[in-house]
Amino acid sequence: MKALRGLPHPVLSLLLTVIWLMLVNTLSFGHLLLGAFLGWAIPLLCRDFLIEVPRVRRPLQLILFVLKVFGDILVANLAVAKLVLGPKERLNPAFVEVPMAIEDKFVLAVLTSIISLTPGTVSADLSADRRTLLLHALDAPDPGQLAAEVKRRYEAPLLEIFQCSPT
Structure with a gap:
């Protein structure tokens, strides 16, 4: 939906109005x-x-991606619990x-939100030119493999789902 001068985000405006009506639980004038x-x-x-x-160019793929991220969060919670409750020597931050x-x-x-929401990893910094993301991992025995996994599991699908051009 195209923005108007006095209404910069029409969809957001409608959403905020609906949320307000749901919060007050009344449909009075x-x-x-x-x-x-x-x-x-x-x-x-x-x-x-x-x-x-x-623009989302693949809505079905977006739904499947969200489900995959929720699954990854669940699996990562279990893996982090196992690491934290185990001997500290097994950690490779x-x-x-x-x-x-x-x-x-x-x-x-x-992408940075997904990384930070997944237990065991957090987005730590982004270079000034936005070409390099620094992330911290609780357990990363092979940092190259972790970087490749982030690109494969999250970055590549996001580039396919949203209408934006990669570098």
Whole structure:
């Protein structure tokens, strides 16, 4: 949906209005008016901080990807619990540099969020040119393999799902 000058994010405005009505649990005219005002004002005041979401070109693949990420989070929780409860000598913490092919700010934010949501890894830094992601892993016996896995499991599918060009 194309943004209008006075309504920079129409979908977000509608979503905020609906969320307001759900929070107050009332469909009165006054709350509808207040929700519409909040839905208009919040995106307008925050427009300089919001980034554009690229078009999803493969919605079914996005659903499958989200399910895969949830599965990875579950498996990583179990693996981290096993590592933390075991002997400390088994841990191989490391900082790993992962070269990025993603240029889009939103998709890059999604990738770094996925990495940080998966127990045992956290996005630590992004180079100034956004070409290298530094991540910390609780257990990374082979940092090169971890970097390749991040690119294969997360970066490549995100580049296919969203309409953005890789470098």
